[in-house]
Amino acid sequence: MTAEVSTIHPLGPTTVEDWLAEEQPADGSRLELILGYRYMTPAPGGWHQHASFQLAKILDAAVSEAGRSDLRVLPAVAVKISTAFRTGVIPDVAVVSAGIDRTSYEPDELVLAVEVWSPGNTREERDTKMAGYASARVRYLWTVELLAGKPAKFCCYRMGETRYRQEVYAAAGETVVAPGPVPVTVDTSLLS
Numbered sequence: 001m002t003a004e005v006s007t008i009h010p011l012g013p014t015t016v017e018d019w020l021a022e023e024q025p026a027d028g029s030r031l032e033l034i035l036g037y038r039y040m041t042p043a044p045g046g047w048h049q050h051a052s053f054q055l056a057k058i059l060d061a062a063v064s065e066a067g068r069s070d071l072r073v074l075p076a077v078a079v080k081i082s083t084a085f086r087t088g089v090i091p092d093v094a095v096v097s098a099g100i101d102r103t104s105y106e107p108d109e110l111v112l113a114v115e116v117w118s119p120g121n122t123r124e125e126r127d128t129k130m131a132g133y134a135s136a137r138v139r140y141l142w143t144v145e146l147l148a149g150k151p152a153k154f155c156c157y158r159m160g161e162t163r164y165r166q167e168v169y170a171a172a173g174e175t176v177v178a179p180g181p182v183p184v185t186v187d188t189s190l191l192s
Contacts, residue, residue: 012036016083020104030076034128036086041121044092048118051144051152051191052076052092055114058186059095066182071111072096078104079113081132089129092116095140095181107136111181116144134164140180144191152191156180 012035019033028043044052052075060073074094081087088104093114096105113133117126126143133141137159145153151173157164158179170176173189 011086012038014038015086016080016088019086019088020078020080030090032090033086033088034132039125041125044116045118047146048092048116051116051146052114054190055116055142055144055186056093059093059112059114059180059184062180062182062184063095068182070097071181072098072100074100079107079110080104081107081136085135087132089132107138110136110138112140112142113138114142114144116146118146119148130164134159142178142180146192150192152188154178154186154188154191 014033014036016033019031019038022031024031025040030041032039032041056073056075063071063073072095074096076090076092077094077096079089079091079094081089091110091113094105094110095112096109097111098105098109115126115129130141139159141157141164143155147153151171154168154170154176155166156168156176156178158167167179168176170188173192175185175187178184178186
């Protein structure tokens with residue numbers, strides 16, 4: 001006798017178009033869409049916003065210095081990761097290869113995504129988002145993990161043939177060269 005177990009998760013009722021039509025909460029919380037289900041994260045706190053802002057500044061300066069007028073650095077914009085799998089996310093910082101005259105971006109326009117993980121972010125949320133970026137073949141992903149009283153953990157990934165390869169790991173306030181569409185030097189001590 002054999003047992004068959006389904007590993008396919010049924011998609012929720014909300015489409016990417018429905019998600020984009022909804023207004024984001026007024027309190028600063030973020031409404032994302034994971035496999036057709038609305039997912040609300042609390043409004044980012046000061047520590048989280050500080051790390052996001054520092055990385056956005058560093059990225060913007062690097063893009064400008066490299067003369068890449070085809071790239072834009074944007075905080076907290078909607079990205080349609082997969083219409084078929086009803087997934088849309090809001091990375092903390094995005095580097096896109098499209099204009100700023102829109103409210104959402106296609107996955108192939110997202111060159112680099114930055115996610116800042118606060119203590120309230122679950123392992124499931126982190127894994128799901130990383131898998132979503134990988135399935136959309138977003139070339140670069142940076143993550144920052146904030147831990148009270150410790151330096152931020154900074155990880156940088158580059159898309160390989162089928163999955164992300166970690167290329168940078170810093171957990172003691174080091175200055176590192178992070179992979180991205182342009183050369184970027186990051187002093188990770190500025191993120192805590």
